[in-house]
Amino acid sequence: MIALSVNGKLYQVEVPPDVPLLWVLREQLKLTGTKFGCGAGLCGACTVHVDGKAERSCQIPVKDAQGKKITTIEGLAGNHPVKKAWLTEEVSQCGWCQPGQIMAATALLKENPRPTDGEIDNAMVDNLCRCGTYQRIRRAIHTAAQEAGKGGKK
Amino acid sequence: MSEFIMLSRRDFLKTGALVGGGLILGFYLPFADSDSCAAEQTKGFAPNAFIRVDHDGGITFIVNKSEMGQGVYTSLPMLIAEELECDWRKVTVEASPVAAVYDHTVFGSMVTGGSTSVWSEWERLSKAGATAREMLIAAAAKTWRVEPASCHADNSRVIHASGKALAYGELVDKAAKMPIPKDVQLKNPDTYKIVGTPRHRLDSPAKVNGTAQFGLDTRLPGMLTAVVARSPVFGGKVVSYKADRAKAVPGVKQVVQVPSGVAVVAKSFWGAKKGREALDISWDEGEWAKLSTPDMHRDYAGLAKTPGLIARKAGDPEQAYALATHKISAEYHVPYLAHAAMEPLNCTVDLRGDGCDIWTGSQMQTGDRNAAARIAGLKPEQVKIHTTFLGGGFGRRANPHSDFVIEAVEVAKVVRKPVKVVWTREDDMRGGYYRPIWSDRLTAGLDGNGNLIAWWHTIVGQSIIAGTPFEAAMIKNGIDGASVEGAQDIPYAIPHLLVDLHSPQIGVPVLWWRSVGHSHTAFVVESFLDEAAHVTGKDPYEFRRVLLVEKPRHRGVLELAAQKAGWGSTLPAGRGRGIAVHESFGSFIAQVAEVSVTPEGVVRVHRVVCAIDCGRTVNPDTIAAQMQSGIAFGLSAALHGAITLKNGRVEQSNFHDYPLLRMNEMPQVEVHIVPSKEKPGGVGEPGVPPIAPAVANAVFALTGARLRTLPMTPETVLKAMKG
Numbered sequence: 001m002i003a004l005s006v007n008g009k010l011y012q013v014e015v016p017p018d019v020p021l022l023w024v025l026r027e028q029l030k031l032t033g034t035k036f037g038c039g040a041g042l043c044g045a046c047t048v049h050v051d052g053k054a055e056r057s058c059q060i061p062v063k064d065a066q067g068k069k070i071t072t073i074e075g076l077a078g079n080h081p082v083k084k085a086w087l088t089e090e091v092s093q094c095g096w097c098q099p100g101q102i103m104a105a106t107a108l109l110k111e112n113p114r115p116t117d118g119e120i121d122n123a124m125v126d127n128l129c130r131c132g133t134y135q136r137i138r139r140a141i142h143t144a145a146q147e148a149g150k151g152g153k154k
Numbered sequence: 155m156s157e158f159i160m161l162s163r164r165d166f167l168k169t170g171a172l173v174g175g176g177l178i179l180g181f182y183l184p185f186a187d188s189d190s191c192a193a194e195q196t197k198g199f200a201p202n203a204f205i206r207v208d209h210d211g212g213i214t215f216i217v218n219k220s221e222m223g224q225g226v227y228t229s230l231p232m233l234i235a236e237e238l239e240c241d242w243r244k245v246t247v248e249a250s251p252v253a254a255v256y257d258h259t260v261f262g263s264m265v266t267g268g269s270t271s272v273w274s275e276w277e278r279l280s281k282a283g284a285t286a287r288e289m290l291i292a293a294a295a296k297t298w299r300v301e302p303a304s305c306h307a308d309n310s311r312v313i314h315a316s317g318k319a320l321a322y323g324e325l326v327d328k329a330a331k332m333p334i335p336k337d338v339q340l341k342n343p344d345t346y347k348i349v350g351t352p353r354h355r356l357d358s359p360a361k362v363n364g365t366a367q368f369g370l371d372t373r374l375p376g377m378l379t380a381v382v383a384r385s386p387v388f389g390g391k392v393v394s395y396k397a398d399r400a401k402a403v404p405g406v407k408q409v410v411q412v413p414s415g416v417a418v419v420a421k422s423f424w425g426a427k428k429g430r431e432a433l434d435i436s437w438d439e440g441e442w443a444k445l446s447t448p449d450m451h452r453d454y455a456g457l458a459k460t461p462g463l464i465a466r467k468a469g470d471p472e473q474a475y476a477l478a479t480h481k482i483s484a485e486y487h488v489p490y491l492a493h494a495a496m497e498p499l500n501c502t503v504d505l506r507g508d509g510c511d512i513w514t515g516s517q518m519q520t521g522d523r524n525a526a527a528r529i530a531g532l533k534p535e536q537v538k539i540h541t542t543f544l545g546g547g548f549g550r551r552a553n554p555h556s557d558f559v560i561e562a563v564e565v566a567k568v569v570r571k572p573v574k575v576v577w578t579r580e581d582d583m584r585g586g587y588y589r590p591i592w593s594d595r596l597t598a599g600l601d602g603n604g605n606l607i608a609w610w611h612t613i614v615g616q617s618i619i620a621g622t623p624f625e626a627a628m629i630k631n632g633i634d635g636a637s638v639e640g641a642q643d644i645p646y647a648i649p650h651l652l653v654d655l656h657s658p659q660i661g662v663p664v665l666w667w668r669s670v671g672h673s674h675t676a677f678v679v680e681s682f683l684d685e686a687a688h689v690t691g692k693d694p695y696e697f698r699r700v701l702l703v704e705k706p707r708h709r710g711v712l713e714l715a716a717q718k719a720g721w722g723s724t725l726p727a728g729r730g731r732g733i734a735v736h737e738s739f740g741s742f743i744a745q746v747a748e749v750s751v752t753p754e755g756v757v758r759v760h761r762v763v764c765a766i767d768c769g770r771t772v773n774p775d776t777i778a779a780q781m782q783s784g785i786a787f788g789l790s791a792a793l794h795g796a797i798t799l800k801n802g803r804v805e806q807s808n809f810h811d812y813p814l815l816r817m818n819e820m821p822q823v824e825v826h827i828v829p830s831k832e833k834p835g836g837v838g839e840p841g842v843p844p845i846a847p848a849v850a851n852a853v854f855a856l857t858g859a860r861l862r863t864l865p866m867t868p869e870t871v872l873k874a875m876k877g
Contacts, residue, residue: 033364095361096545132786
């Protein structure tokens with residue numbers, strides 16, 4: 001049995017210890033908002049927060065996720081400034097990569113509340129979008145930063 | 155009988171659509187077809203197969219096109235809502251089932267492709283909305299005992315001249331009993347309130363909160379997951395295999411042979427993947443085991459020097475060339491390309507003795523349904539396709555050969571339990587159905603004044619259409635229209651011209667890849683035209699303008715893009731500017747790219763100005779998004795994309811060796827839309843073709859190096875710069 005803390009809930013799952021966290025989230029916990037894109041840590045579609053940091057869940061054996069706080073797209077509040085900015089700036093196209101993009105952007109803003117374009121590029125370079133929504137992702141991150149700044153958010 | 159209120163008259167709405175080359179096709183909007191009502195289980199007013207109004211005022215539009223990012227779950231509802239005069243905030247969308255009523259109005263089966271959705275559905279959906287509106291008005295007029303003409307509809311209400319009003323929800327039962335109008339008056343486009351205005355996408359909230367259901371998210375009770383070991387060489391077959399070690403992997407339930415390979419079926423994806431790694435398979439690799447792409451380019455270049463089948467001839471190009479003052483000739487090469495949608499291919503099948511349900515992101519549901527029925531030994535009507543969101547399509551999910559659906563049904567036939575076949579990224583990358591390799595040879599002659607008088611373009615590449623059900627319609631006299639599109643219809647006024655084609659048969663499966671033939675012809679034609687301009691020292695923008703004097707829409711976008719980009723103004727040191735214009739899928743696009751090149755040969759694209767004339771617009775924000783998207787997609791190919799084969803094996807496997815454009819490489823894209831009342835064109839694909847030549851032309855302007863081979867890798871660029 002492996003114990004996981006995901007989105008503030010505790011789960012016990014019976015899976016081999018080497019299964020990537022991504023597949024446990026998707027198959028056992030039914031949290032399919034976290035996406036499979038490459039299985040090799042190359043595209044960022046599976047990005048989740050592990051203890052607040054953006055990590056590739058396809059690269060984390062589930063045993064290594066024990067005792068850590070995991071947050072997925074489903075665990076991010078619906079009124080989170082990043083989610084709101086993604087709607088305001090109409091970022092999504094096919095949508096497959098966007099949960100990973102949002103999780104990466106959220107982690108970036110936590111560390112750097114007012115990133116420059118260059119800092120955004122550096123932080124987001126590992127998240128691929130085949131639809132090419134990058135320009136809108138940049139704008140949405142600025143929008144979210146402004147919004148969060150206004151509300152005095154953490 | 156469900157509570158759904160059936161309307162019994164069929165075919166009340168028969169109309170004709172003028173398409174493409176003037177072909178008149180009739181289409182029908184049948185009502186109460188047993189298979190036409192996605193609304194069957196609900197109560198409400200469903201005057202046709204596309205609209206349902208519920209008692210609470212909720213509006214559901216049943217959309218027959220697949221949403222793969224292009225915004226069709228918003229643009230098609232906008233067309234209906236405009237005529238229905240409904241409250242846009244109450245609109246929701248359902249994917250249609252497979253039924254004749256949902257067939258493409260031109261292609262005759264369910265298809266999302268060819269950037270056709272908006273123009274091919276405009277009239278039908280407008281009439282569907284207007285019909286429902288008129289019936290709601292009639293219901294209110296009857297309630298009030300007034301003339302329908304004294305009422306109008308607005309924002310989901312029918313309003314009488316006196317000011318009294320009834321909400322659509324209140325009119326549902328009565329409206330369903332109203333006679334169906336024989337003919338309906340469509341709105342004057344000048345009075346549109348929704349169409350032509352930017353609207354937020356209806357699918358965005360679900361995509362942002364993680365609840366949007368894609369094919370890979372499908373979950374059924376008792377479902378198993380399979381991965382398939384496929385031949386390392388296209389066309390290869392299993393000779394024998396040992397499954398003992400695979401079966402010993404925890405979670406593996408079954409190992410089964412299917413025509414495409416050996417499937418490992420497990421409780422979970424990881425078990426299936428681990429099981430596959432433990433398989434021991436002996437393959438008969440077949441006739442393509444020696445195929446290598448460098449050899450193909452060499453062979454193609456040789457073929458390009460020989461006459462092919464003539465796609466178009468005007469004047470006497472040979473004689474004109476003989477008389478020309480300036481003569482140029484060049485060879486161009488572009489590689490196989492993978493679609494590489496972010497959601498890897500997958501298909502979930504629940505096959506029972508008496509029926510079959512399939513969940514997948516398909517762009518060709520009718521073909522996939524029929525193929526599944528054939529494999530399962532069922533009648534087509536026993537197979538139901540549930541169209542999910544597509545995590546990218548780009549043509550890969552529109553396969554006339556139904557590869558990923560057929561294979562999943564083959565697995566389900568053996569497993570006899572609900573099963574999801576998942577492709578890993580490596581499977582997806584190596585699964586074929588690529589954009590073909592193309593080699594082109596071009597020759598041009600200019601007179602003493604620098605006028606282009608002769609143009610000869612020989613194209614070599616595999617036919618996409620050959621061997622598909624589209625062959626009869628799309629291959630004429632041996633010429634696959636998709637191979638020469640964008641070349642045989644070159645817009646420039648050149649008096650003597652020849653375009654010919656070789657279509658070699660190679661065992662690598664090929665398919666339409668976002669913008670199809672235009673993905674290579676725009677690069678070749680627009681680059682070589684640039685060469686022709688430079689040979690006599692003419693400005694490439696002015697050179698095009700003169701040659702487009704008879705083509706106002708090409709010229710319009712060309713001038714707009716040049717003006718917005720500041721064509722002719724001085725650039726900072728180290729920057730170059732290039733321009734290209736191309737028509738595809740009924741839309742006209744010009745792009746100006748600003749680039750720099752590092753000493754290591756890395757091309758950086760800083761800014762792209764894009765002008766589009768796509769006729770009458772539906773959602774301008776979607777048009778802008780599709781231009782940004784097409785440019786990014788085209789840049790991935792121009793800068794990075796190549797699938798290569800060695801000894802029949804695809805050498806790439808994942809995003810480390812088939813890189814896509816990343817955030818730090820995305821240029822600033824500015825989109826300018828030409829206001830127009832012309833017939834609408836497509837927007838999903840046309841943004842792609844001009845970007846590669848715009849960038850190549852900019853690199854030439856900056857460095858003097860002509861890039862005739864894609865992708866523009868540092869090695870290619872450095873080699874070209876050394877001459």
